[in-house]
Amino acid sequence: MAHCILVVEDDPHIREIIRFALEKAGMKTMVACDGDEAMSRFAEAAPDLVVLDIGLPEIDGLEVCRRIRKTSDTPILFLSARDEEIDRVLGLEMGADDYVAKPFSPRELVARVNAILKRVRAAPVIDLSVIISRGALVVRPQAHEAAFSDRPVALTALEFAILKTLLARPNMVFSREKILEAAYGGSIHVADRTIDSHIRNIRGKLAAVGCESAVETVHGVGFRIGRCEAVT
Ligand code: CA
Numbered sequence: 001m002a003h004c005i006l007v008v009e010d011d012p013h014i015r016e017i018i019r020f021a022l023e024k025a026g027m028k029t030m031v032a033c034d035g036d037e038a039m040s041r042f043a044e045a046a047p048d049l050v051v052l053d054i055g056l057p058e059i060d061g062l063e064v065c066r067r068i069r070k071t072s073d074t075p076i077l078f079l080s081a082r083d084e085e086i087d088r089v090l091g092l093e094m095g096a097d098d099y100v101a102k103p104f105s106p107r108e109l110v111a112r113v114n115a116i117l118k119r120v121r122a123a124p125v126i127d128l129s130v131i132i133s134r135g136a137l138v139v140r141p142q143a144h145e146a147a148f149s150d151r152p153v154a155l156t157a158l159e160f161a162i163l164k165t166l167l168a169r170p171n172m173v174f175s176r177e178k179i180l181e182a183a184y185g186g187s188i189h190v191a192d193r194t195i196d197s198h199i200r201n202i203r204g205k206l207a208a209v210g211c212e213s214a215v216e217t218v219h220g221v222g223f224r225i226g227r228c229e230a231v232t
Helices: 012-024 035-045 061-071 085-093 106-122 157-168 176-184 192-207
Strands: 004-008 028-032 049-053 076-080 098-101 132-134 137-140 145-148 151-153 215-218 222-225
Touching: 004 012, 004 035, 012 028, 012 049, 012 106, 028 035, 035 049, 035 061, 049 061, 049 106, 061 076, 076 106, 098 106, 132 157, 137 157, 157 176, 157 192, 157 222, 176 192, 176 222, 192 215
Parallel strands: 004 028, 004 049, 049 076, 076 098
Antiparallel strands: 132 137, 137 145, 145 151, 215 222
């Protein structure tokens, strides 16, 4: 599946150069001209990476990055008109994955995007072959066992797969599409409400053993693992 890149840039000429270069490299693109549009496109489409200009009107790129990082660890590549160390440091501190100073060559930009995507694919997520714990939730993937505060929870294979998916990247918000991809292997088409009903069942089963914060809903985006804390 082609990677989908969100390009956020207010300069139409630069935006078009970036879009053209990424599409020529086989990626799908979406564009946004300002911070508000960037946030709504991001929520709608859950892109694989965001190319984000720092100098945007109204909400600047740093603020857009901060907002995205509240709910997602989707890679962000900053663009800046100023090759100043302060921008670079600030951008990376705010959670950007890389930084390109203008003027840049489209070829260099594509190479940076590819490098980030490759790094993300290779990034060690939590090893699912070992015991995973979060709060009072303990999951043993190989034994297909889950327990909350030592009370066992019986999950179906799919509920277990979804829970594992969310647990593997605890800071990431998964769109329904991403959950489908991870839990079903992306090979079949299932209605959104099917995912919702699995999530509802996972929450119900965990709530029955005292876990009230198993899965969080991020409105308009999807789901992430909750704190799974035991209420004392
Ligand atoms: Ca700009």
